[in-house]
Each structure stands twice: as structure tokens, then as C-alpha cells.
Amino acid sequence: MRAEVVDVIDVADPADPRLDDFRDLNSVDPRPDLPTGKGLVIAEGVLVVQRMLASRFVARAFLGTDRRLTELGARLDGVGAPFYRVSAEVMAEVVGFHLNRGVLASASRAPELEVPQILDTARTVAVLEGVNDHENLGSIFRNAAGLGVDAIVFGSGCADPLYRRAVRVSMGHALLVPFARAANWPDDLNLLLSREFRLIAMTPDPGALTLAEAVAGLAGERVAILVGAEGPGLQERTMRAADVRVRIPMSRGTDSLNVATAAALAFYERDRLAP
Amino acid sequence: MRAEVVDVIDVADPADPRLDDFRDLNSVDPRPDLPTGKGLVIAEGVLVVQRMLASRFVARAFLGTDRRLTELGARLDGVGAPFYRVSAEVMAEVVGFHLNRGVLASASRAPELEVPQILDTARTVAVLEGVNDHENLGSIFRNAAGLGVDAIVFGSGCADPLYRRAVRVSMGHALLVPFARAANWPDDLNLLLSREFRLIAMTPDPGALTLAEAVAGLAGERVAILVGAEGPGLQERTMRAADVRVRIPMSRGTDSLNVATAAALAFYERDRLAP
Incomplete structure (x- = not known):
């Protein structure tokens, strides 16, 4: 003993x-x-x-x-x-x-996982680009864990999810939710497309589909939710790779939500409707 | 000129x-x-x-x-x-x-508003209890502004929404979204009930209705979303005053979401379905 x-x-x-x-x-x-x-x-x-x-x-x-x-x-x-x-x-x-x-x-630090590894059994993944704030990153991991996201893929320009503050804000979920970095960005989105993930890109564009409309149409599919930095949003090249552009309906006169909050709404909507 | x-x-x-x-x-x-x-x-x-x-x-x-x-x-x-x-x-x-x-x-500081004043034309209000963190408070104001919440009522134990950090995190919406403090808590919930607000209390209780079920049933009504502190949640007396207890469906093994994130999901769900 x-x-x-x-x-x-x-x-x-x-x-x-x-x-x-x-x-x-x-x-x-x-x-x-x-x-x-x-x-x-x-x-x-x-x-x-x-x-x-x-x-x-x-x-x-x-x-x-x-x-x-x-x-x-x-x-x-x-x-x-x-x-x-x-x-x-x-x-x-x-x-x-x-x-x-x-x-x-x-x-x-354990060896990093590879993108194909974390996609294997995932039905819903988050893909982040330019999320360079440890607190937002930590929140996204916490929200992912709570709202049914299976893995997180990092595109370019993201902060280190294993940084102390990110781990703390994530309530430790940065250690549990599998993540991997795309070596070639945004070309590695093909790794998702070839596994039949549908790519949903978040945008403030008022002409985009609403989150609810877009997610309802993809309930039976594998889905990747692409989230860009607050402010600039996703790069145009990333946008072009997406299957569908979605927006969160917002009150007039307001700017975008915090990136972790916007991601949480997308995760929630997906989790609500996923089988 | x-x-x-x-x-x-x-x-x-x-x-x-x-x-x-x-x-x-x-x-x-x-x-x-x-x-x-x-x-x-x-x-x-x-x-x-x-x-x-x-x-x-x-x-x-x-x-x-x-x-x-x-x-x-x-x-x-x-x-x-x-x-x-x-x-x-x-x-x-x-x-x-x-x-x-x-x-x-x-x-x-402008004179504070009174609860009846801010309820007049509101269709959706948030009611906060024990939200004593300026950052969470600021986020809640930002989310309220973006997601169709007309006013915020403070129950007991909340921090000052006009504190510098709260104003900053709110992106200034703490100055724009009308708020008022309940003088008698939780008795002042009667001010909402007498104006035919339906009170939705957020809880981690797995026996509660899901957010989507509860909000769908109240689309035509005035609604108040009651949110308690992360951790302890709403006090039992406050819970008893509510019409319906609702939960956000969560993945197994996770604790609650951040209070501002949970509130954002409720605001979003309400805004999505409100007429």
C-alpha cells in the first residue's frame, strides 16, 4: 500500500x-x-x-x-x-x-497532437485563427468542454493554450480537450474537408446566414466552427474555404461580441441540435 | 460655429x-x-x-x-x-x-434609475444576484446590449457596474443599458411579476427544463432572466419566486459555465425566439 x-x-x-x-x-x-x-x-x-x-x-x-x-x-x-x-x-x-x-x-509539455489524430472520432470541432489572448483562449476551452466540442484546431496567430493563465481560465479543460496546430494555414483546412467536415465560418456580415439556420441544416454532419479574432475576424482566404458563413443576430448599434462568447453561442447552437 | x-x-x-x-x-x-x-x-x-x-x-x-x-x-x-x-x-x-x-x-454619476422606470417598455430584462466580479458584470452588459436585453435589475450582492473595469469590459454598454437596483431583495421581484414578466431562473439542476424548452414556451411574454453567482447560483428564496427553472444542457464531467457566458446563452435563446 x-x-x-x-x-x-x-x-x-x-x-x-x-x-x-x-x-x-x-x-x-x-x-x-x-x-x-x-x-x-x-x-x-x-x-x-x-x-x-x-x-x-x-x-x-x-x-x-x-x-x-x-x-x-x-x-x-x-x-x-x-x-x-x-x-x-x-x-x-x-x-x-x-x-x-x-x-x-x-x-x-506532452508532445503535441497532430490534426488528423484529433479529428478521428470528433463530430464537432472548433477552429481558431488569430485568437491571441490567453483569457479568451482559456474561455474557449472551458466553453468547448461544457458545450460538446470534441477538439480544437489552431490556425495561425493563436496564443499558447498551455500558458498558465489560459489553463486557469479554462478551469483545466485546456489540458483535457484535445488540440492540435495546423502546420500549413489555411491549407490544412483540407484535412477537415477530406474527412467530410462542413466548415462554418463566423462573421459579423449581416448578409450571412443566421447561426440557427446554418446549424439546423447540418445536424447530421460533422461540423467545424471557424472563429477569428475579435475585430479583424477571419482572413479572407479562410473565409473562402468555408462551406457557409454564419452570423449571430445582433441588436442594432452594437459591435461584435467577445470572441469566446461568440464561440460559446455557436457551440451551444450546435450542441442543442446535434444528434 | x-x-x-x-x-x-x-x-x-x-x-x-x-x-x-x-x-x-x-x-x-x-x-x-x-x-x-x-x-x-x-x-x-x-x-x-x-x-x-x-x-x-x-x-x-x-x-x-x-x-x-x-x-x-x-x-x-x-x-x-x-x-x-x-x-x-x-x-x-x-x-x-x-x-x-x-x-x-x-x-x-447620474442619479440612479428606479426599477419601475426601467421596466416600462422592456420586453426582456436580466436580473442579477451575487455577480460581484467587475469583469463578469461588464461582459453581461456587453452581451445584453448585443443580444436584445432591454434593462438589467440588480438584486443583492452585485458589484458596481460603473466601476472603471466594468465600463471598459462592457465596451461602454454599462453606460447605455438601463439598470436599477432592487431596494428590497428578493421581494422586489414582485415589481416584475405585477408587470406580467415571467421569471426564468438559471440553475445547474439537471431536473430543470432546458433553456430552449423554457424560452420557446414564453415567446410572446415579457421575460426576466435571473442569473446567480458562479458557484452558489441563485439563493433558494429567489429560486422559489421564479416561474420556471432552466438549465443549459452541458457535457458530462464539466462544471458550470462562466456566469456571463451562461447569461449570454440565455439572452441569445430569448432573442432568437422573441417576436
């Missing part, structure tokens, strides 16, 4: 190098996705740590208070990574700010 | 007391809604400043660069408030950080 219990190590010295995965989180390694970065994924809080444990990202270490260790409890059994137990004060000193979620986990 | 042009005053000294409305925005007056606060509303950026000019909030002063003055152009004609024209450097020194948007406007 002993071997199945997580290895708990009490640490009192904030300078202990074993805690380096969690050091100065706000200032160190702003680009963990680059070759120059540390390449770590950080989960914050009990719920997100649990989701990391359920994901393809293998935990390297935990840093947390005794209270959060207790809350995680048996979920840590059999996890082959140390739990560094610290006081709230030591934790704040290590991470560089007070973290009231009280527990962190680090994992190495 | 001269009297119709805004009064432009060049200021080179960041300590000039005429700029005090805009001083140290991040640290001064965290609670402008309290009697101890300065009682100002701040609009940031050309678009939000324009919306302030279209709102019931009367501008007191503007602070901005020459470039933003030019962009606002004729929209400032006839506005009886000075435009303090400064360099980007002076502006940063006054507000305490670099402000990309390059222009600010201040206004005094």
Missing part, C-alpha cells in the same frame, strides 16, 4: 531548489512554449490539479499547503511525483504572490 | 490640478460608488467615450492625445466640457500607467 501513496516532503526553506518549477510564476518564463522556455505546464487549485491528473500531461511535482493536500487526498495515490508541503507564507514567497488556491502542480 | 467646438486646452504639467479626475486611476478611489468615493465614471478609449457621449452620463472633462482628439472629431462638438490635450508621456504620468487607448472621459 505504501508505494501507492504520494511522496509528501515538508519544505520550510523557500529557496529550496526542488521548488524551482514554481518559482516567481509571474515573472519567470513568460513564453514556456518556446525552445528557450522551461516547457512546463502549471495547474493551479484543487480542481485544475485534478484535471491535470486526468489528462495526458504527467505531473512532475506539487507545491501546496496541508489543507489542499488533504482535499486532493486519494486522487494523489499512485502519482509518481513529490508533493512539497509548505506553509501559505513559504508558498507566497516561492511563487512571488499570494495564491489563494493553495496548490500547484507542474507537468512537462 | 465657435461655440459648438469643444474647448481644447494643452497641458504640459502632469501635476496640473485640472487633470485630477484622471489621476492615479489604479490606486485612487477603488470604490467610487460609496459616499466616500469621488463618484466619477471613467470612459476609456474612443469607442467607450463615444458611448458615454450618447448616454445619460454628462461628461465633465476629457484627457487625451491629439491623435484621439482627431479621431473623436465632430463627436465632441457642442460638448460643454474641456478636452485636456497632452502627450502620451504626460498622460501616462497622470493616470499612473501607459494607457494604450489614448483618451479618457470623466462624468459624474
